[in-house]
Each structure stands twice: as C-alpha cells, then as structure tokens.
Amino acid sequence: MGILVLNTGSSSLKFSFFDDQAVEVSVGGEVDWHGQDHPSELIVRLAGQPERRTPCDAHEPGDAAGLAIRTVKEALDTDRKFTAIGHRIVHGGSRFRQSARIDPSMEAELGHLAELAPLHNPPALKAIEAAEAEEPGVPQVAVFDTSFFANLPRSAAIYPTPWEWHEKFSIRRYGFHGISHAYCAGRAAEILGRDPADLRLVVCHLGNGCSASAIRGGVAIDTTMGFTPLAGLMMGTRSGDVDPGILTYLMEEHGLTADKIEDALNHASGLLGVSGVSADYRKVEEAANSGHDRARLALEIYAARIRSAIGAFAATLGGLDAVVFAAGVGENSATLRASVCDGLDFLGLRLDPARNAARPRDLDIAEDDSPARILVIHTREDLMIAREVRRLVAMA
Ligand code: ADP
DSSP states (O other): EEEEEEOSSSSEEEEEEEETHHHHHHHSEEEEEOTTTOOOEEEEEEEEEESSEEOOOSSSHHHHHHHHHHHHHHHTTTTOOOSSSEESSSOOOOTTOOOOOOHHHHHHHHHHTTTHHHHHHHHHHHHHHHHHHHSTTOOEEEEESSSTTTTOHHHHHHOOSOOHHHHHHHHHHOSSSSHHHHHHHHHHHHHTTTTGGEEEEEEEESSSEEEEEETTEEEEEEOOOOOTTTTTSOSOOOOOOOOOHHHHHHHHHHOOHHHHHHHHHHHHHHHHHHSSSSHHHHHHHHHTTTTOOOHHHHHHHHHHHHHHHHHHHHHHSSSEEEEEEEEEHHHHHHHHHHHHTTTOGGGGGOOOOOHHOOOOSEOOBBTTTTBEEEEEEEEHHHHHHHHHHHHHHOOO
C-alpha cells in the first residue's frame, strides 16, 4: 500500500506517507510537543490542500508516533496496514553501517547505542516501540544518519588522541546528516547531468543543525560533524568546533560541571549564544539588518566557518566541481549563500546574483562561465528513507 517514514526528534516527530513508488508525499505532517506546560500541536499536510493545525495531547515520541500513524490512516481512509515503516535513526555506532530491518536484537543494540547518542536515539526507539504496538507485524526499517560516513578514510575518521580511546571507548568521527548528504550528492549529479563517479562535491546541510561533507565519486571522504553532532560548523544553538582546552579550563577554574558544559554547548551556543537574539537564522538576520551588533557578528562567524569548511574540503578533494547548499538556511537564504561564496572565486566559485536571488530550488546558481558550479538542492531525507525501505523490503 505504501511506506510511512517517521523522523523522530527530541521535541517533534515528522511523518511522511508515500504511495507505492511515489516520489511526492501524499500525507505528511508533524507532531510538536514542548513539554507539559506548552500545548502540543498536530500539523497535517495533504497534497493539494492547505496545512491543517490542531492541538493534540501527545507529549512524548511514543504518543506522537501513534498519533501520526492514526492520522495518516484516517487521511487515507483505510484500515489496511502499511507495507513498511521507516525510521530515521541518528546514530548507528560502529555496529550499524547500513540500513537494516528492525528486529528485537537490533532494538536491544540500539538501546545500548543510546549511550553514544543520549540526546538522539532514545526518542526514535520510543517511536519504534509505539509503531510496533500500533501496527503489529508491519516490517520496520532503520535508516541511519551515520551510514554514509561509515567508511570514511581512516585519516578522517580517527582522532589524534590516545589509541586506547578509540579501541576502548569507540571514539571516532561518525558524522551525521548522512541521509541528506547522500541524497544531495545523487541529486547534484542529476542536476548537472554528470556521472556521480566524476564529481568532487562539498555539500553544506544548513538547518538547525549544520554540517558540511566532502564527497568524491559519490563516496564521503570527510565531514565536519564528529563523534557527536556537536562538532564542526556553527549551528542554531550548538557551538560547532571549539578548543577542547576551553572545556577543561571551565571545569577546573570556574567549577562548571560536565552537564552544564554539555547543556551550554548544545542549547545556548551557536547563533543563539553569540547573537543573544534567537537560534532562528531569519530572526538573527532581521536583528542584524536593524543594526544589532552581536547578531551581525553571529552571521559573520556562521558564514566564515562554512567558507573555511569549503576551502578545507576543496583541498581534501584535490579540487572542486560543485558546492551544494541544502536545508532551511541553505535553501532559503540568498544572503547567506552570497556571503559564503564571497571571496571564493579562487576556487572557481562565481555566484550569479540574479539566479541566487530568484528563490532557486534544485537549480544551478553559478554564472555560466563559473568553473565550479553552485547548487541549491531541496533536501529530501524523507524520500531517501522511503527508497531505502523499498529496497530492503523488496530484498526480503
Ligand atoms: P531542521 O534542522 O530542524 O530540519 P530546517 O532545515 O527546517 O531545520 O532549518 C531551520 C533553519 O532554517 C532556521 O534557522 C530557519 O531560520 C532557517 N530558515 C527557514 N526559512 C528561511 C529563510 N527564508 N531565510 C533564512 N533562513 C530560513
């Protein structure tokens, strides 16, 4: 009948239903919950109809998954079961290097992995349990954000720390947002009409979380996120890379606990921390435009870090055929794209200002004679997950 995709985060669950082999979502939406004190909301999007928002009483990922499943069935007006349900799982650790059918032993392993990704995997596990209860017997598939980076070259994956940390504690660069980076790499080749095997790409996924990756011949060879999704670029509330010496200094000299530091780096840093205005790029941009100095600085750091990543990865790749901008900020902010590309002519990147300003989607916005191309791609993690689910179910 079709594939249901559930993407469970810490305060929202996005759902997308795809008929058979469809590329477009026929029923999609989101359940948002922000703790007991705030009303939760169900958002439903049906193809060709205006979005519908209603209050709901889901307050955790399990409730949300059940509600999403019932909502999709109601919209489809059916009692039939789904062909399969796909889940986005942030962390596959070293054990899960590719998408896989979920069975009880895998669930137990994912539970252990919660230790590596305490903020990320537990909500998805709750959604899996709820989906099993709601739709017993329907195959469920886990698609990992880490898979695309599971085979990074050792020089990118291994941190220059004591070897023991790697062996005993599984410390390595895992990389995240892989579902989006993999989709963008494939889509970039389609848009350019080139063989993926011939392309050297830097993909910049810039949403609430931000990461860049270096992709050669369709294979990821480096990425900015690391052992956790806290590393690399500056994000909405996450710091990205900081000198690790800062952390031990704050602990020893100012008595900050590990919990406090983790909370500050994850939730009070990035655009929010520097600007003091918001984690939302649009709001920081508005404040900067009205002369707010720290908002302006936040945008400068944000763009500078992306520019550095592109430069570093161009060196890693031995040249550059295209840069991709994707996700909320990358797809929508022409000023961010212009600011990042400013000064990168030496890498062959020449942005066409008119194309950049014309709300591009799945388009090349470089000048005609730009040696390297600049693409804006509407990333489709939902579709990528649905494709993986179809592939695995067809194999069974
Ligand atoms: P998530 O990582 O949660 O999926 P998104 O990909 O939706 O997040 O990205 C959210 C970010 O995109 C927010 O910072 C938001 O301000 C930004 N964004 C959305 N629309 C625009 C826009 N038109 N201009 C600039 N930034 C935008």
